[in-house]
Every structure is written in C-alpha cells, then in structure tokens.
Amino acid sequence: xxxxxxxxxxxxxVLHEDEHCLAFLDVTPQAPTHFLVIPKREIATxxxxxxxxxxxxxxxxxxxxxxxxxxxxxEDGSRIVINNGAGAGQTVFHLHVHVLAGRTLAWPPG
Ligand code: 5GP
Numbered sequence: 001x002x003x004x005x006x007x008x009x010x011x012x013x014v015l016h017e018d019e020h021c022l023a024f025l026d027v028t029p030q031a032p033t034h035f036l037v038i039p040k041r042e043i044a045t046x047x048x049x050x051x052x053x054x055x056x057x058x059x060x061x062x063x064x065x066x067x068x069x070x071x072x073x074x075e076d077g078s079r080i081v082i083n084n085g086a087g088a089g090q091t092v093f094h095l096h097v098h099v100l101a102g103r104t105l106a107w108p109p110g
Pocket of ligand 1: 001010012013024025026027028029082083089090091092093
C-alpha cells in the first residue's frame with residue numbers, strides 16, 4: 001500500500017521527500033499531529049532490517065525529528081513509534097515510523 005503512495009497512485013499529504021524516505025500525514029490520525037516516515041526501499045518490518053539498514057533507520061528518525069520541528073510540534077514533545085509485527089499492531093507491512101504530537105500521550109501505551 002505504501003508502495004502505491006510512493007508511486008503517486010494513492011494521494012497523500014506529503015510533508016517531506018528525499019532520495020531515501022517520504023513523510024506524509026496519517027490518513028487516520030490518532031493525535032492532532034500524526035505523520036508517518038517511510039523508507040523508499042521496502043523493508044516489511046523492523047525485524048527484517050539488517051546491519052546494512054543502520055544508516056537508513058537513523059535517517060528515518062532524524063527526518064521524523066526534523067519534520068516535527070518544521071511543523072512546530074517538537075517543543076511540547078512527540079511520541080515516535082514503530083509497530084513491529086502484527087502482534088504489536090502493525091497493519092501495513094512496509095516499515096514506517098509514526099510521529100504523534102499535539103496532545104498528552106499516556107505511558108505505557110495501550
Ligand atoms: P501500523 O498499524 O501498520 O503501525 O500503521 C499503519 C498506519 O498507516 C495507520 O496509522 C493507518 O492509519 C495508516 N494508513 C493506512 N493506509 C493509509 C493510506 O492509504 N494513506 C495514509 N496516509 N495513511 C494510511
């Protein structure tokens with residue numbers, strides 16, 4: 001599904017794009033600000049990442065932080081989440097980083 005967003009076949013509210021990743025608003029936001037950062041190279045789950053992906057994974061996190069700054073939601077804090085596998089709530093099997101902000105976020109998460 002996210003491959004279709006990358007190919008422009010499904011519209012998305014894109015916040016950032018570079019050669020390695022795309023950041024876009026989540027279609028079903030769970031917080032006032034909720035966006036996803038995905039690698040352009042498809043990795044199904046975090047567990048499928050290899051040592052060769054270390055740079056890419058770091059890039060996703062730095063991009064998540066930079067986009068949060070760009071949106072002005074970094075100062076009050078944000079929650080960065082990767083659901084890793086169906087048992088953890090992953091429904092789209094193209095690795096993605098969730099960024100949630102704009103409301104109080106409880107810990108532990110549900
Ligand atoms: P997961 O449950 O796999 O961690 O998260 C998948 C996320 O992708 C969900 O928050 C869901 O709302 C979002 N999502 C699923 N399909 C689409 C889509 O077509 N467009 C956008 N923008 N978000 C999507």
